[in-house]
Amino acid sequence: MRYLFAAAGALAVAFTASAFAADASKSTAMREDYIRPPMPAGFQIVPTELEGPVFADSKGMTFYIWPYKTMRVGNAGDNENMSACDTKPTTETAGMMSPYPPGLVLPELDKRLSCAQVWPPAYASDTDKPVGNFSVITRSDGKKQWAFNKKALYTSILDKQPGDVMGATGRRERGDGPAEREPVGPAPNIPPGFAVITTAKGRLLLNDKNYSVYTYDKDQPNKSNCVGTCAEMWAPVIAPAAIQPTGEWSVVERAPGVRQWAFRKKPLYTSTQDTKTWSYQGSDTPGWRNVFTQVAPAFPQGFTVVDNEVGETLIGPNGRAVYFYTCGDDSKDQLACDHPAAPQAYRIAVCGGGSVEKCNQRWPYLQAAADAKSTSRSWTIMEIDPKTGHHATPGQAGAIRVWAFRDRPLFNFFGDTKPLDLYGNTWGEFNGKRNGFRAFVVRDDFFDAAN
Amino acid sequence: MKQNLARAFSVCALGATLAVGGAASADDTIVNNVRDRSIAYAVSGGHWGIYQTGDGKAECPDGLNDVGPRETFKMLFPDDGTKRSVVDTQLAREAAIWAPEDKEYKFPYHLAGGKVGLGLNLDGKVGPNDFTTPDGEKGIDNQLFRAMGCLRWLRGPDGIGYHFSDLYMKQFNYNRALIELTNVDSLADDPDVDVTIYRGLDSLMADATGAKTMPGGTQRIDAKFGQKFITHLKGKIVAGVLTTEPVKEMYWPFAWFGGNPGAQHILDMRMKLKLTQEAANGFIGGYENLEEWYYGLARGRSTHHLAYGSVSAPGVYQAIHKLADAYPDASGKNTAISMAWGTDLTQVFIQRRPQEVAAAPASAPSKSEPAGGRH
Numbered sequence: 046m047r048y049l050f051a052a053a054g055a056l057a058v059a060f061t062a063s064a065f066a067a068d069a070s071k072s073t074a075m076r077e078d079y080i081r082p083p084m085p086a087g088f089q090i091v092p093t094e095l096e097g098p099v100f101a102d103s104k105g106m107t108f109y110i111w112p113y114k115t116m117r118v119g120n121a122g123d124n125e126n127m128s129a130c131d132t133k134p135t136t137e138t139a140g141m142m143s144p145y146p147p148g149l150v151l152p153e154l155d156k157r158l159s160c161a162q163v164w165p166p167a168y169a170s171d172t173d174k175p176v177g178n179f180s181v182i183t184r185s186d187g188k189k190q191w192a193f194n195k196k197a198l199y200t201s202i203l204d205k206q207p208g209d210v211m212g213a214t215g216r217r218e219r220g221d222g223p224a225e226r227e228p229v230g231p232a233p234n235i236p237p238g239f240a241v242i243t244t245a246k247g248r249l250l251l252n253d254k255n256y257s258v259y260t261y262d263k264d265q266p267n268k269s270n271c272v273g274t275c276a277e278m279w280a281p282v283i284a285p286a287a288i289q290p291t292g293e294w295s296v297v298e299r300a301p302g303v304r305q306w307a308f309r310k311k312p313l314y315t316s317t318q319d320t321k322t323w324s325y326q327g328s329d330t331p332g333w334r335n336v337f338t339q340v341a342p343a344f345p346q347g348f349t350v351v352d353n354e355v356g357e358t359l360i361g362p363n364g365r366a367v368y369f370y371t372c373g374d375d376s377k378d379q380l381a382c383d384h385p386a387a388p389q390a391y392r393i394a395v396c397g398g399g400s401v402e403k404c405n406q407r408w409p410y411l412q413a414a415a416d417a418k419s420t421s422r423s424w425t426i427m428e429i430d431p432k433t434g435h436h437a438t439p440g441q442a443g444a445i446r447v448w449a450f451r452d453r454p455l456f457n458f459f460g461d462t463k464p465l466d467l468y469g470n471t472w473g474e475f476n477g478k479r480n481g482f483r484a485f486v487v488r489d490d491f492f493d494a495a496n
Numbered sequence: 497m498k499q500n501l502a503r504a505f506s507v508c509a510l511g512a513t514l515a516v517g518g519a520a521s522a523d524d525t526i527v528n529n530v531r532d533r534s535i536a537y538a539v540s541g542g543h544w545g546i547y548q549t550g551d552g553k554a555e556c557p558d559g560l561n562d563v564g565p566r567e568t569f570k571m572l573f574p575d576d577g578t579k580r581s582v583v584d585t586q587l588a589r590e591a592a593i594w595a596p597e598d599k600e601y602k603f604p605y606h607l608a609g610g611k612v613g614l615g616l617n618l619d620g621k622v623g624p625n626d627f628t629t630p631d632g633e634k635g636i637d638n639q640l641f642r643a644m645g646c647l648r649w650l651r652g653p654d655g656i657g658y659h660f661s662d663l664y665m666k667q668f669n670y671n672r673a674l675i676e677l678t679n680v681d682s683l684a685d686d687p688d689v690d691v692t693i694y695r696g697l698d699s700l701m702a703d704a705t706g707a708k709t710m711p712g713g714t715q716r717i718d719a720k721f722g723q724k725f726i727t728h729l730k731g732k733i734v735a736g737v738l739t740t741e742p743v744k745e746m747y748w749p750f751a752w753f754g755g756n757p758g759a760q761h762i763l764d765m766r767m768k769l770k771l772t773q774e775a776a777n778g779f780i781g782g783y784e785n786l787e788e789w790y791y792g793l794a795r796g797r798s799t800h801h802l803a804y805g806s807v808s809a810p811g812v813y814q815a816i817h818k819l820a821d822a823y824p825d826a827s828g829k830n831t832a833i834s835m836a837w838g839t840d841l842t843q844v845f846i847q848r849r850p851q852e853v854a855a856a857p858a859s860a861p862s863k864s865e866p867a868g869g870r871h
Contacts, residue, residue, distance in 0.1 A: 068592065117800060138582060144566045144803040145589075150581040220755065221798070231694075320698070329720060351719050354670070354695075354747075357756045375582070394587035398595020460787075464722070469796040472755045474590060490721060491670045491757050 077241070077248050077291060078234040083177035085191065087168075090231055093210045094342050094423050095451070097241070097248045099230035100193065101199060105207025106165060107228050110160050110196040114224040116141035121224035121379045124450070125195040126182045126210055130160035130378065138375040140384065142479060151376055152388040158202075160378040164212070164226065167191040167198035193229055201226070203452060209424060211452040214381055214431070215370060221379065221475035223373020233338060236306070238282075242323060245487045247340035250308065252315060255322035256280055260311040262332040267297050268307060269312040280312040281305040297335035309338060342421035345448070347414075350487050352466045357488035361411050361448070361457065363466050367458045367485040368408075370477055382480070383453055389434035391480045395473040405431050408469070408482065410447040411455040417446070425449045456482060528772045529711070531777075533680050533859035537841035538696055539673040539749070539778045540709040542665040543658055545614040545779055545836030547630070547649050555613075556646040558606040564806030565589065565799045568603055573724065580801045592693045593598050593794055605811035606643030607819070610611060613638050615836025616768055616781030618742075622778050625821065637834035640784065643815040649805020656804050657797075660753075666709065668759035672696035673725070675713055675769075675776065675840075676846060677738070678859040683771050684736050690741055691729040691767075694723030695749045711774040711815055712842035719852060724759065725749055728857070733771065737778070742766040748837065752796020761788055763823065763832055766790040769841070776841040783832035790816060 077097040079090065087103035093332045100108040111130065113122035118141045123129050134157045140147025151157060163456040169181045169189040182192045190196045201212025214225045234247070235243040238445050239258075250258050259279065263270045263304040271279050284296045297305040298314045306313045309476060310368025313336065316327035344350075348360030358366040372382035372391045382391045428437040428444045437444030447454045458469025473481015515680075547555055567583050573585050613627025614636035616854055627636040644650055649657040665671050674694040680686055694717045701713030718725075724747050731740035743766070747759035762782035769778035790813050802809060820830035 138586075143800040145569065145586045146575075148579075150579060152581070152583055190870075221800075225714075254822055266778075267692070340853055352723070354749075354759060356721055356722055375586075390583050390587055394591045394859065395581075395594045398591040400595070403595060405728070462789075468791070471793075472791070475798040475800065476753060476756055480590065489753075491668070 046452070075337075075339045079231040080217065080234050082231055085173065085176045085179050085181075088179070091207045093208050094421060096210050096213070096228045096243055097230060097233065097339060098208065099228045100198070100274070101207060102167060106200040106204050107208075107212065108198045109164065109194070109226040110193065110198065110213055110229045111224070111226050112196070112493060113163070116224065118219065123197050124179075126192065128182065128184050128190055128197040129168060130164050130166065130197070130199065130320050132159050132161040132186065134159040134162075135376040135378050136320055139377040140375070141377075142474070143245070144428040145375070147375075149375075151374060154391045156388075159279040160380065160410060161209075161221060163202050163378075163380055164199040165202065165274050167200065190388070192372050196229070198229070199226065201239075201351075203386075212372070214383060215450070220478060222368060222371065222478040224379040225381075234292060235338075236284075236288065236291075238306075241338050245322070245341060245485075246325075246335070247337035248270060248340055250336040251323055255483060257322075257327060258308075258313045258315055258325045259327045259333045260308075260313065262334070262337055264312050266310040267295050269297055269299055269313070271312070278317055282313040282315060293365055311336070313347045326490060342423045345417065345420045345424045347417070351464055353467060355467060356469065356471065356485060356486050356490050359487055361455070362414065362417075363411070363457065364489055365457045365461050366464070366467050367411060367448075367452060367468070368469055368482040369450060370471075370474075370482050385434060385436045385454060387430060392434060395481055398429035401434075402490050403409055407459045408456045409459065410445060411457055413446040413448050415446075417448075423451055425452065427452075427454060429454055455474060455485070460464070460480070509511045513790060517528070518777055527773050530680055530847075531653070531684065531845070534676060534678045535680060535683070535771075536674055536676040536715070536846045538700060538713070538715050538842050538844040539665050539671060539766045539839060540700055540842040541662045541840035542671075542750075543652065543661050543838050544640070544650055545610055545781075545838050546645050546650050546652075546658075547627070547651060548645070552646070552651070555608050555610045557609050559850045560567075560646050560648045560651075561604070561606050563603045563811075563813070564603070564649075564808050565803040567806065568808060570583060571686075582797040583639065590799070593799060595810045596790075596810045601808070601810045602816045603808060605815060606646040607810060607815060608642045611813050613641050613718050614838070615641070615834075616766065616779055618764060618766075618781055618834055618835060620785070637781070637821070637838045639819040639821050639833050640789075641814070643833065647807055647812075649802070649807045656801075656808070657807070664751055666700060668692065668751060668754060668757075669697055670695070671751055672700075672715065672718075673699065673841075674717065674844070674846065675767075675841060676857070677731075677771075678857050680859070682735075683733060683773065689731050689733060689738070690859075691731045691738070692858055693725060693727040693729070693746065693748075694718065694846075695725040696844075697722075701844075702823065710736065713842070713844045714847045715844045716847050716849070717852060722749075727765075729766070731767075736771055738767070738769045738770075738771050738776070740766045742782070746782075752792060753798075753801070756796060758792065758849050759783065760792075760837065762835070762837075767839075769839075775780035776843075777839065778836045780839055782835065784835050785823070785832050786816050786820055787831075789833070789835075792832065 047266050079098045089101050090098050091101045091105050111123045138149040169191045173181050181189050181193045202212040210228050238253045261271050266356045284306045293309050295307045297307050299305050307418050327333050349360045350357045374382050392403045396408035413426045425444050427449045429447045430437040460468035470484040471477040476482040613636050615636045617635035618637040622635040628634045649655045652658040674696045678690045680689050687769040689795050697718045700709045727746040729740040742764045745763050746765040750760040751758050765782035767780045769776040791795045814835050820833045823832035824830050
């Protein structure tokens with residue numbers, strides 16, 4: 046039918062239910078606990094591999110919001126209690142992507158979907174009433190739509206089964222990246238004084254000033270062995286005097302009147318040497334670890350992580366840096382163009398100067414070995430037609446099996462000849478954030494880009 | 497006029513300082529930051545080696561470049577009511593940036609001219625295309641200046657490329673190159689010193705206003721993610737000026753844009769720095785591979801940012817290929833271009849963690865001192 050709908054077939058090939066059964070988010074021990082808010086009838090909360098628990102509709106499809114964002118020229122996204130996601134397809138650019146003007150005709154208009162087709166609104170009935178932080182807003186066409194914390198809710202056409210978060214762009218891009226949609230979920234069940242953020246390694250536990258907290262291998266369950274000079278380097282996270290243990294959270298009595306938080310029975314500390322927020326530097330000291338409410342799915346077999354000048358980056362089974370492609374069009378919809386179902390003209394412009402052949406030579410797909418298998422919902426193998434960049438049809442001649450993260454294909458760069466090379470990093474418009482390629486950074490000590 | 501400007505811009509001031517280094521040699525009697533025959537400096541500023549006069553006429557007789565991405569777009573696609581597609585306009589311009597080798601650049605692009613330039617004599621020769629410093633040193637190899645010198649983007653103090661390059665050197669720790677000198681007997685004259693380059697981890701120490709970088713701060717070495725930057729050189733100090741021997745290649749911490757840690761990959765790299773107890777400044781010189789350098793620029797600075805300074809990436813691509821002066825390939829075509837990077841450094845003390853001490857380049861005891869060095 047339309048390119049976007051072709052994704053369903055590829056997903057079905059690439060993923061089986063048994064894969065999800067093995068993923069970390071299904072494991073009770075490593076699943077993030079959350080606060081159960083009052084919700085409208087039929088709404089539910091489902092675990093996801095990458096984003097922790099999310100709100101979902103009655104079919105389990107993840108809800109997203111579209112945060113309002115200031116672009117280089119103008120703004121995009123939803124204001125409070127409003128939806129900017131229309132049912133009529135946009136046809137022209139909005140001129141938000143300096144230095145280019147507005148009014149340019151968008152690619153493949155005959156196949157272009159409207160914002161509301163790509164992001165189906167969570168429609169409410171005329172009789173639905175607010176529940177807790179869920180409210181009902183009125184769209185420009187008069188229809189009612191659910192909102193959470195005043196932000197309109199949508200599902201994604203790319204999500205096919207409960208627990209999918211494919212709708213969000215492959216990797217989050219700050220700054221000049223597109224105005225991306227984000228999954229939305231319940232608050233994590235953590236005491237006051239803590240926070241959780243999504244990173245490439247998992248849902249990272251922080252204190253309320255966004256500094257990482259750590260655990261010590263030499264501690265015992267609910268007992269700290271870090272004293273003296275150790276406690277000068279590693280500051281125990283002090284619990285209030287009146288706090289009571291709850292769920293996964295307990296309190297360690299370090300000394301009379303000095304109480305320390307413990308998570309999953311492990312006492313928590315901050316590092317006095319951390320000079321930046323959400324740091325991993327403390328874990329470079331043997332015996333000390335960052336803390337996650339749930340960890341991200343393991344990389345597939347053959348993928349490795351290396352240290353180079355930008356941090357920890359991912360190396361594919363072929364020994365070369367792994368890159369992901371990011372693309373957001375310049376329409377007021379800010380629809381993503383980073384998916385095989387989207388127009389490929391953007392990618393081919395920056396990877397091959399408009400030539401498909403040059404594109405495939407300079408930015409080849411990261412092909413999967415014949416016996417390679419998808420290992421999780423997030424890491425899959427898809428069939429791609431390299432001549433078009435779209436999903437291949439079943440049995441199509443010339444199709445290649447490609448590794449994908451979050452339903453987007455991954456790439457190598459022809460200029461990288463050694464495992465530590467990153468000559469393709471930030472390739473493309475706005476440092477690869479708008480239409481281009483960026484290295485798959487697993488840990489970034491410099492600019493908080495690994496999420 | 498030239499002398500006035502030389503005082504205004506640190507690059508030019510540096511050239512003058514290097515040339516009269518003997519007159520400005522270090523005064524060890526005031527404060528001695530040389531500890532155990534070692535001293536270290538951290539990068540606190542930097543800029544391309546662009547020589548400039550007030551009106552630019554001497555070095556840019558054809559004028560400054562003023563046809564960048566916006567201007568090119570308007571020339572190609574005038575606002576005449578024609579309906580145009582993204583593919584035929586915006587993406588075609590992006591294609592010209594990301595695959596420039598197939599595109600003939602048809603718009604004006606002015607190269608720097610004249611005989612005065614900044615940098616180092618890389619080949620030990622005085623050639624017809626070489627520059628002479630404002631203070632008379634001949635044989636300066638810096639064809640990148642000829643390619644880029646008429647971009648107002650890189651001209652100080654207002655060009656945003658100039659401004660942000662310098663700011664990023666101060667602001668972002670992933671640009672924090674450290675230079676450690678060991679086996680130093682005197683900052684004024686020493687025929688044999690060892691130089692090691694690292695990437696540091698820490699912010700610079702500032703005065704109470706936060707605006708001025710102060711010597712005496714501490715820096716940790718980035719031993720985890722900064723391995724590619726660690727480079728050892730041999731050097732000598734003459735009249736307070738450190739000159740190193742070239743190394744085959746080195747990586748200098750350098751981000752074209754905030755948030756994108758990277759490196760300048762410099763071939764035949766060497767440095768010439770005026771040293772004091774509190775600071776070092778001078779030039780790093782060598783050759784840049786054309787493709788690496790061009791795509792470093794394109795990857796680091798988006799079309800949007802280049803548009804601020806009317807920088808045409810395809811124009812730059814053609815210019816550097818035209819002016820390439822080293823590393824010929826099998827066909828005889830040069831693949832690299834001579835360059836100079838002006839760097840400002842501030843004295844720091846390197847703080848080594850216990851596991852790094854053993855690997856540190858220790859200074860041998862001074863011939864004039866008992867074993868154990870000075871304390």
